[in-house]
Structure formats: structure tokens, C-alpha cells
Amino acid sequence: MTTNQIRPAIVVRGLRKSYGAKVVLDGVDLTVAEGAIFALLGPNGAGKTTLVRILSTLVRADGGEAWVGGHDVAREPGAVRATIGVTGQFSAVDSMLTGEDNLRLMADLHHLGRRAGRRRAAELLKRFDLAEDGGTIAAAYSGGMLRRLDLAMTLAGHPRIIFLDEPTTGLDPRSRRGLWQIIRELVAGGVTILLTTQYLDEADQLADRIALLDQGRLVAEGTPGELKRRVPGGHVRLRFAGPAELGRAARALAPASPDEEALTLQVPHDGTVHALRALLARLDDASVEVAELTVHTPDLDDAFLALTGVAR
Amino acid sequence: MMPHVLADSATMVRRQVQHMRRAPSLTLQVMALPVVFLLLFVYVLGGTLGNGLTAGAGGRAEYVNYVVPGILLMAVAAVATGTAVSVSLDMTTGIVTRFKTMAIGRVSVLTGHVVGALVQTFLAVAVVVAVALAVGFRPAAGVLEWLATAGVVGLVTFALTWLSVALGLAAKSVDSASNLPMPLTILPFLGSGVVPAESMPAGLRWFAEHQPFTPIIETLRGLLLGTGTGGSGGAAVAWSAGLALAGYLWARRLYNR
Numbered sequence: 001m002t003t004n005q006i007r008p009a010i011v012v013r014g015l016r017k018s019y020g021a022k023v024v025l026d027g028v029d030l031t032v033a034e035g036a037i038f039a040l041l042g043p044n045g046a047g048k049t050t051l052v053r054i055l056s057t058l059v060r061a062d063g064g065e066a067w068v069g070g071h072d073v074a075r076e077p078g079a080v081r082a083t084i085g086v087t088g089q090f091s092a093v094d095s096m097l098t099g100e101d102n103l104r105l106m107a108d109l110h111h112l113g114r115r116a117g118r119r120r121a122a123e124l125l126k127r128f129d130l131a132e133d134g135g136t137i138a139a140a141y142s143g144g145m146l147r148r149l150d151l152a153m154t155l156a157g158h159p160r161i162i163f164l165d166e167p168t169t170g171l172d173p174r175s176r177r178g179l180w181q182i183i184r185e186l187v188a189g190g191v192t193i194l195l196t197t198q199y200l201d202e203a204d205q206l207a208d209r210i211a212l213l214d215q216g217r218l219v220a221e222g223t224p225g226e227l228k229r230r231v232p233g234g235h236v237r238l239r240f241a242g243p244a245e246l247g248r249a250a251r252a253l254a255p256a257s258p259d260e261e262a263l264t265l266q267v268p269h270d271g272t273v274h275a276l277r278a279l280l281a282r283l284d285d286a287s288v289e290v291a292e293l294t295v296h297t298p299d300l301d302d303a304f305l306a307l308t309g310v311a312r
Numbered sequence: 313m314m315p316h317v318l319a320d321s322a323t324m325v326r327r328q329v330q331h332m333r334r335a336p337s338l339t340l341q342v343m344a345l346p347v348v349f350l351l352l353f354v355y356v357l358g359g360t361l362g363n364g365l366t367a368g369a370g371g372r373a374e375y376v377n378y379v380v381p382g383i384l385l386m387a388v389a390a391v392a393t394g395t396a397v398s399v400s401l402d403m404t405t406g407i408v409t410r411f412k413t414m415a416i417g418r419v420s421v422l423t424g425h426v427v428g429a430l431v432q433t434f435l436a437v438a439v440v441v442a443v444a445l446a447v448g449f450r451p452a453a454g455v456l457e458w459l460a461t462a463g464v465v466g467l468v469t470f471a472l473t474w475l476s477v478a479l480g481l482a483a484k485s486v487d488s489a490s491n492l493p494m495p496l497t498i499l500p501f502l503g504s505g506v507v508p509a510e511s512m513p514a515g516l517r518w519f520a521e522h523q524p525f526t527p528i529i530e531t532l533r534g535l536l537l538g539t540g541t542g543g544s545g546g547a548a549v550a551w552s553a554g555l556a557l558a559g560y561l562w563a564r565r566l567y568n569r
Contacts, residue, residue, distance in 0.1 A: 056413045082415035092406035094327065096334045108323040109416050111316060137334065153410070 007070070009034045009161050009192035010055065014064035017050055024050045026216035027064065032194055032209075037187050039207035040196040046213040048196035049089065052165045055194070056086045069161055085159030089166045091146045092153070093138045099125060099149050100134035106156035124152040128182070144175030151182065162186065164195045168202060180205055212307055220307045229270075230306065236269040236279060239292040252286035253279070263291075271297045317417035324424025331398070332428065342394040343436045346387035347443050353379050353506060354447050361507060376448045381532035382505025383444070385525060387436040388469050389496040392476035395429040399480030400489030419564055422477050429473040430466065437465055452538030461535045464548060468528055471552040472496060474559030481566035499525045504533075524551035 010032035017025040025047045032038040040048045053059040055068055057077040066073045069083035086092075093102050100121050107117030125134045128148040133141065138149060147167065154162060164183070168176040183206055187193060197203055203210045204224045212220040212227070220227060240246045240263050249265050250258040256267045269275060276295065283290060332339050353361075354376050362375030370378075402408055402421070411421050441449070453461065476493050483489035502519060503509065503526035509517050520526055527547035534541035541548075 058409065058412055078415055081413055084413065086410065086413040088406060088409060090406045090409075092410035094407045095405065096331050097327070101330060105323065105327060108326075109320060109411075109414055111319060157414075 007034055008032060009036070009069060010038075010194060011067045012051075012055070012064070013066070015051070015054065015061050015066055016063040017047075017054065017059070017061050023216050025054075025061070028213070028216070028218050030211055030218060030221065032192060034192050035187065035190055036208045037183065037193045037195060037206050039203035039210045040194065040213055041198070041200065041203045041210050042196075042213035043198060045215075047216040048213055049165055051213070052086070052088075052163050052194070052196060055080075056084055056163050057081055083160050085154035085157065085162045087147075087150050087154045087162070087164050087167055089169065091150055093146060093149050095139040096137065098135050098137050099130050099141070099145075102138060102149060102153055103156055106153045110157035112157075120156060124155060128152045129178075144171055144178070147171060147175065147179060148182075151179070155186075159191065161192045161194070164193060166196055166198065169198070176202075214307075227307075234269050234271045235296050236267045236276070237294045237296065238265045238267065238283075238290050239263055240265070241289060241291050245288050248286055249283060249288045249290075252282050252288065269295065271295065317420060320417040320420035321423040321427070324420045325427040328424045328428030329431070332432070338394055338398070339432055339435075342390045342432065343387075343439055345390045346383050346436060346440050349386055350379070350383045350440060350443060351447070353383070357506075364507070364511070373448055373450075376444065377450060377537055378533070379506055380440070380444045380449050380451075381529045381536060382500045382503075383440055384437055384465060384532060385468070385500045385505060385529055386497065387440050388433055388465065388472055389493070389500070391429050391433045391436055391469070392472040392496055393490065393493040394432070395425055395473055396476040396480035396483065396489045396493045397486060399425050399477050400483045400486045403481060404486065419567060422563055422567060425477055425480075426470065426473045429476075430469055433465070433469040433473075434462075451536045453536050454538075457535045457538065461532060464528065464531055464535070464552075467549065467552040467556075471554075471556035471559060474556050474563055476559075478559050478563035478566060481563055499523060500529065504529050524555065527551065 008031045010030070012028055012030045015025050015028045016023075028047070028051060030038075040051065042048050050059065054061050055066055055073060057073055057080050060074060068080045071079040071083065073080050094105065097105065103121035103124055104117055107120050112120055121134075122131075125131045128151065130145060130148060130152070133145065138146065141149060151164075151167070167183070168179050171179065180202070183193060183195070195203075195206060207224060209222065210224055210227055211218050220230065222230070238249060240249060243260065243263065246258055246260070246263050246265060250256055253265065253267050256265050258265045267279065269279070354372060358372040358375040358379070362370040362372050362378070364370075365374055365378055399422070402425070408421060417423075476496070479492040480489045483492055500506070502516070503523055504520065505525065509520035509526060512520055527544035528551065530544035531541045531548040533539070534544065
């Protein structure tokens with residue numbers, strides 16, 4: 001929690017936004033510490049993109065306040081824009097220009113000067129593994145290359161705060177991991193990142209803190225570890241050869257929920273090896289043979305079921 | 313931010329020039345259209361229409377001189393239509409969203425389109441004039457009149473381009489962006505572009521004499537043929553300035569929405 005006492009990079013208080021009768025953000029509060037990766041996790045339509053669009057000055061909020069880099073997004077949009085870099089869900093490159101020309105366009109719009117701009121473009125092409133394709137028109141790039149170019153363009157002006165709206169959606173696993181590595185390196189360089197994602201593993205891999213957004217409300221916030229401890233969806237499923245074994249196991253592992261028809265028993269479990277060993281020891285003590293064992297760790301579905309309650 | 317507006321606009325103009333170089337077909341298409349009209353009017357209709365100009369005597373040779381100013385405006389309108397399409401296309405891409413999150417001169421993207429269109433129009437106009445000279449156009453303009461012609465063409469292009477930028481922004485799709493500027497292409501016909509307004513039936517004649525393209529065409533005709541611009545010069549400048557301002561304000565509002 002000490003990180004929050006340093007000057008925060010992003011502060012959001014009571015942010016509200018509706019489109020017609022549809023409430024998209026319903027009073028969101030959050031604080032992102034400088035130098036952190038903060039993940040906004042939620043399903044489609046949760047309001048993640050709307051929040052990013054408000055913070056990046058593309059859309060005005062209906063109510064509440066937000067500061068980015070110490071500037072009010074509604075009153076000082078120009079100062080906010082000078083601080084941020086945005087990579088949206090949809091590729092924001094000029095497909096009719098080459099990769100290098102796209103980067104030089106960004107360098108020029110950041111007024112880096114001719115020589116410094118050319119140097120920055122070359123440096124970014126190299127860093128994002130695009131050096132060989134710098135002279136190729138962006139329309140011919142693959143999905144992974146486009147995302148890398150997109151991110152490189154976002155970085156051209158050395159932004160201090162970066163918004164990444166579902167940066168890996170639609171990427172193959174290899175490109176996804178490559179992008180994760182790049183994001184980690186960015187934070188090592190001191191920038192702050194607000195990331196939105198639908199994937200729990202992505203938030204888990206990258207984020208210092210995760211906020212769970214559902215139907216325009218923040219339903220939970222914490223470190224990945226804190227959130228996982230609050231998600232009780234993890235369990236072990238045991239299958240037995242007959243009803244006798246099932247009965248004895250149910251008594252040994254009570255409280256547990258036996259399924260007489262499927263001959264299975266579901267036991268709450270936190271996923272640690274230690275707990276698994278203890279569970280197997282208790283079955284051994286009761287001399288029960290287990291036909292099959294599967295471990296189910298909490299996923300995004302469990303997180304939602306647990307943290308959003310009956311609302312869904 | 314203000315000192316950067318010029319630099320940012322220059323950057324956006326360079327972007328437009330890069331686009332033209334990458335996809336020259338759109339540029340060639342808008343340049344070919346007025347040339348096709350010129351050849352159609354001169355060779356297919358010119359013999360008959362020319363005779364109508366001065367009681368059965370003028371013929372094709374006189375008609376070339378009459379029709380060139382109208383064709384020049386068709387060239388301006390053709391480029392404006394292309395501009396509406398390219399603005400509309402631009403707005404469907406993520407790059408404009410990126411521009412809006414950057415600390416750059418707000419309308420510099422649009423300025424890029426306008427200056428790009430001016431460059432395209434002067435190319436198209438140069439081609440039309442060259443072809444016209446080859447098929448018998450004999451202007452009486454001196455250096456001063458040519459400069460004034462270039463000035464009027466530039467002013468009209470500036471006005472129609474801001475209007476078409478706004479139309480491109482207002483269009484719900486790229487298809488409708490190519491249809492919305494259609495009146496700009498039709499208006500020279502409903503003025504003194506291809507035949508004198510006096511030859512039209514009363515209602516149409518009234519419209520032809522009061523729509524903005526007619527004083528603009530008359531001004532160009534007066535400058536190129538050395539027959540004097542009469543009172544049309546002031547009207548041409550006033551219409552252009554009004555349309556430019558209206559187009560600019562409308563475009564800026566649509567872009568910032």
C-alpha cells in the first residue's frame with residue numbers, strides 16, 4: 001500500500017457515463033500509482049473501453065472527476081494528451097504508410113526534429129523487431145506486427161502514462177507473450193500502464209494491481225494474490241469406482257458435495273500442493289481408492305461468480 | 313500548442329502527399345474526369361453548341377473557349393468529391409483516433425486534407441488547360457489575368473474543399489461520402505458552365521443566374537478570354553469566402569464532436 005502514497009499517476013473519483021438509457025460507468029473510483037501496471041479486468045461491455053476513452057480525452061464523462069498525470073481530463077485535455085500514449089483495441093496505424101513512415105509521422109507530431117525523429121524511428125523499429133519490415137507498407141503487416149507497430153507509435157513521444165486497451169486480443173499465443181515482455185520492459189523504464197483485458201491470466205502475468213469491472217461498477221480491487229484468495233471457485237474433483245468408496249470418502253473429507261450418480265465428490269481447494277498432499281493423506285487414512293482426480297483452479301468465470309454475486 | 317499548429321499541419325500535408333504517391337489511382341481518376349468532359353463537350357457537342365453561341369457562326373472553335381471555365385470548375389468539384397471520400401475513409405481508421413489523443417493542432421488532420429486537395433486541384437487544372445490548348449483553346453489572358461485566374465481557382469477550391477471535408481465527416485459511410493458532393497458536380501451544368509444562362513427556361517434561368525457557380529464561371533471566363541469580369545468578380549469572391557467559412561466551421565464542429 002506504500003506505493004499509493006507516492007504521487008498517483010491516475011486518480012478517478014465517482015466517474016459516470018451513460019449512452020442514452022444505458023449506464024456504462026456507474027460511479028467508478030480508482031487510483032493508479034506511478035510506475036505501476038494496473039489491470040482493468042472485465043467482460044465485453046463492462047465499461048473498460050469507455051473508461052479508457054474518458055481518461056484519454058476522447059469522450060467526456062457525465063459526472064465525477066479524473067486526473068491523469070496530475071491534470072484534470074475535462075479542464076486540461078491538452079496537458080493530459082501531452083502526457084499519455086494510447087494503444088486502442090483497433091489498430092491505430094496509417095495502413096497506407098510504411099512502418100518507418102508511420103513512426104516518423106509520430107516523431108514529427110511530437111516535434112522531435114528531423115534527425116532525432118529518424119533516429120527514434122530506427123530505434124523503435126529495431127526494438128519491436130520490425131527493422132527488416134520498416135520499408136513495407138503497413139497494410140501488408142500481420143496482426144502481430146501491426147500490434148507491435150501500434151505500440152511503437154504510442155511510445156514515439158516517450159509518454160509517462162500509457163493506456164493499453166485489450167492489447168493482446170486476437171493475437172496468437174507467441175505474439176501475446178512477446179507483447180507481455182515488451183510491457184514489462186516499459187514499466188522497468190518507469191512508465192505507468194493502465195491495461196484492460198478480458199483474460200485473468202494476462203492480468204495475473206502483468207499487473208501489480210487488478211480492478212474487476214462489471215456492468216459499470218468496480219466490484220473488486222487488489223493485488224492478483226488478494227483477488228485469488230477471495231475467489232473460492234477452486235476445487236478438486238474425485239471420481240470413485242463405486243458408491244461404497246464414495247460414501248467413505250465423503251465422510252473422510254466432510255464437508256464435501258457427493259454426486260451419487262456420477263460417483264464424484266467435489267472438495268473445495270486452494271490449489272496448493274501442500275493442501276493436495278493433505279487431502280490425499282486423509283483418503284489414504286480412510287483406505288479409499290480414487291479412480292480419477294482433477295484439480296480445478298479459479299478462472300475468470302469463478303472470479304465473476306464469486307465477486308459479482310447474483311447480479312449476473 | 314498554438315505555435316505547433318503550422319508545423320503539425322505541414323506534417324499532415326506530407327502525410328497526404330505520401331498517400332497520393334502510394335495510391336495514385338484516386339488522383340488519376342479525379343484528374344481524368346474533367347478531361348473526359350472537356351473532350352465530350354468539345355468534340356461531341358461543341359460543333360452544334362458553338363453555333364448557338366453567336367447565331368450559327370461560332371462552331372467548335374468558339375465553343376472550346378466558352379466551355380473551358382466550366383470544365384475547370386468540374387475539375388475542382390471532382391477533386392472535392394475525392395476529398396470527401398478520403399476524409400470519410402480516414403475517419404473509419406484508428407489513426408485519427410490516435411491523433412485525437414495526441415497534443416497536436418486539433419484541425420491539422422483536416423488542414424492536411426485541404427492542402428492536399430489544393431495540390432491535386434492545381435495538377436488537375438494544369439492538365440485540363442494543357443489538353444484544352446491542344447484541342448483549340450485560345451485564351452486572351454496576359455500574365456496578370458493568368459495569376460488572377462489561379463487566385464480565383466485557389467479560392468474556389470479552398471471553399472469547396474472545406475465544404476467537402478465537412479460532407480466527408482458528416483457521411484455515415486464511405487459510399488454516402490462519394491454521393492453527398494454530387495451537387496458540386498451538377499451545379500456547373502445548372503449555371504453558365506456549358507451553355508449561357510439566357511438560353512434556359514425562366515425558372516431554371518433564375519436559378520442559374522443566382523447560384524454561386526455562375527459568377528465564379530463568369531469571372532474565370534472574363535479573365536481567360538479578356539472580356540472583363542463585369543460585376544461577377546465581387547460575387548465570386550464573396551460566395552467563395554462565405555462557403556469556405558461555413559465549410560470550415562461545420563467541419564471543425566463535426567471533427568470535435
